[in-house]
Amino acid sequence: MTMQAEALPQMGKHGVCPWWAAYFFDNPVRRIMHPPAKVLGAYVRAGMTALDYGCGFGHYSLGMARLAGPSGRVIAVDVQSKMLDKTMARARRAGLERIIQPRLCESQGIGAPVNLDFALISNALHETPDPGGLLKELFALLKPGAKLLLLEPPGHLGACEFEAEVALAKEAGFEEADRPKVAREMSCLLRKPDGGVDA
């Protein structure tokens, strides 16, 4: 990515985390606390197209790329180009750059017709300006039966706010499939019903 975001883009209610803050949460301790293969291993398989929305420095994008393998594809979306630059630098070091496609969004959204097998929004939905609109877009892009894992940090966001996000996801058409245990995260696994009508 060459374009640089000079200022923080349009903010959700909680604001957008500055790019340099990612050094505090995407570090070796995170890799022990949230090993991507353990958090995502049940959802991402070889050959899948997966999306990491609000990818930050790519903690989960890289893990998804390992799970999806050379025949798969990971779309890493962020509103800050520095996050994508760092993700791709790490991907190159790991030999995963052919699997990960960075995508810079202006405000939010994917804005392209992709057929997704899986999507993750980790610690990012609360930063987006229109969470309901984003969830509707993801619902339309996911294949019937495909899953969306929503993770949010409890220190940052109350349980009620998280449940409000889950309610927005249900309004978008998702059904709740599970509440998988992820250390120090509020989590909800959502599913697009088979044969569901796109939003």
Ligand SMILES: C[S@@+](CC[C@H](N)C(=O)[O-])C[C@H]1O[C@@H](n2cnc3c(N)ncnc32)[C@H](O)[C@@H]1O
């Ligand atoms: C707290 S970080 C989480 C990063 C990563 N998902 C993780 O779990 O390590 C939130 C990320 O969401 C991105 N973000 C915030 N608002 C966004 C928006 N409207 N569209 C896309 N990404 C956004 C931020 O730039 C940041 O990289």
